[in-house]
Amino acid sequence: MxxxxLGCGRWGSCIAWYLDRIGHEVVSCGLENAPELQQLLKTHHNDYLTYPxxxxxxxxxxxxIERAEVIVISxxxxxxxxxxxTITQYDLDGKIIVLCMKGIEESTGKRLTQVVGDFVDTDKTPVAVWVGPGHPQDYVKGIPNCMVIDSENEEVKSKLVHSFNSELIRFYLGTDLIGSEIGAAAKNVVGIAAGMLDGAGCTSIKGALMARGTREVARLIKAAGGNELSAYGLCHLGDYEATLFSPWSHNRRFGEMFIKGEKFEKLAEGVMTSKAMLRLGEQLGVDLPITTAxxxxxxxxxxxxxxxxxxxxxxxxxEF
Structure with missing residues (x-):
């Protein structure tokens, strides 16, 4: 295939590396002046991996875009x-878009597939999401994990899962696009809260944070029309180890450094997602105490x- x-940062480069590893014809594309692209152009290498x-x-x-059957955006x-x-100036009809980022649009409260749907006819250009736990630092060492692909298009979802599945990443078929997107975005906010607890010397409270954070997100998913059980699956609770505990988690690290008064230089999606979740919670009448904090x-x-x-x-x- x-x-x-599109996008060659930490996760984008890992996706390109992975999809090439399992036999697909892969192009890694970034912005011309982006440092991460320039590094890959010169060395085929970054801080996480080496491209073949x-x-x-x-x-x-x-x-x-024109040569692709599947366009992954990260x-x-x-x-x-x-x-x-920018990219809709090119013909996207007949191509599949896969979103490999986790967030909610802050200015509108929209899920990311809804944002894409503002630009394309999803009957002609189906959209899917790829979510769940994992870090490039582990995948390049051959440490496996499980992830989810979800879409409103059942045929596309099945095609992607069977095409992307391997011994390194076992994919599950998502059954709730709303829950998959909200859960995946929300875990980054809980990750910041976890980092704040670490920074404050209260790491032992993270067990309670996991339980109550998941319950909070489940309520939001249900109010948005999704299945609240999605919060307890791979998209959210299943991603907690990678987000609430891992030293490589950008969101956890951001929260820890913020509490200590230090500056974190890399992207922590949960920062703006906290604003987006509050907007969505207000729209749906859902109390989000951890997110609010x-x-x-x-x-x-x-x-x-x-x-x-x-x-x-x-x-x-x-409790329930």
């Missing part, structure tokens, strides 16, 4: 709308200690 991966010579590296988006979620405005700490200069205390002094209620 001819696949073009079989992967074509380019900044020619027209070439990458960029910052908040830039997706602008990016779609993270948002207030990040954007309203609220005290982390006070926000944490407020969570523990909420009114007594039944």
């Amino acid at each position: 001819k696949i073009s991966v 010579e079989s992967i074509t590296v380019t900044y020619d988006h027209q070439f990458a 960029i910052s979620a908040q830039y997706l709308r602008d990016y779609m405005q 993270v948002y207030r700490i990040l954007f309203e200069n609220s005290s982390a200690k006070e926000e944490l205390s407020a969570l523990f002094t909420r009114s007594i209620k039944e």
Whole structure:
């Protein structure tokens, strides 16, 4: 299968490496002036992995899009709308778009497949999401994991799962696109909260954070029309080890450094997703106490200690 991966950061480069590894014809495409693309063009190598010579590296988006059967997009979620405005100047009919990023659009509260749907006819250009746990640092060592592909198009979903499945990544067929997207985005917010607990020396509370965070996200998924059980699957709870505990988790690391007053230089999607989730929660009438606490700490200069205390002094209620 001819696949073009648009975006060549940490996860985008890993996807290109993986899809080439299992036998697909892969093009890795990025923005011309992006440092990560320039590094791959010069050395076929980045901080995480080395591309084999079989992967074509380019900044020619027209070439990458026109030759592809499947277009995988792996960029910052908040830039997706602008990016779609750029790539829809090329003919996307008959191609499959796979979104490999996790977020909710902050300005609208839309899921990312909805953003893509603002630009393409999804009957002609089906859209899928690829979500779940895993880090490039583990995959390149041959450490396996499980992930999910979901789409409203059953035929496309099945095709992708069977084409992408291997001994390194076992794919499951998602059954709830709404839940898969919201759950995958929300785990980054919970990851920031986990990092804040680490930074505050309260790591032992992360067990409670996992349980209550999942319950909070389940309520949001249900209110949005999805299946609340999705929050307990690979897209959300299944991704917690990689997000709440891993030293490689950008969101966990961001939260830890934020509490310590240090600056984190890399992308932490959960920052803007906390704003987007609050917007969505307000639209749907869902109380999101953990998300609200993270948002207030990040954007309203609220005290982390006070926000944490407020969570523990909420009114007594039944667990479920």
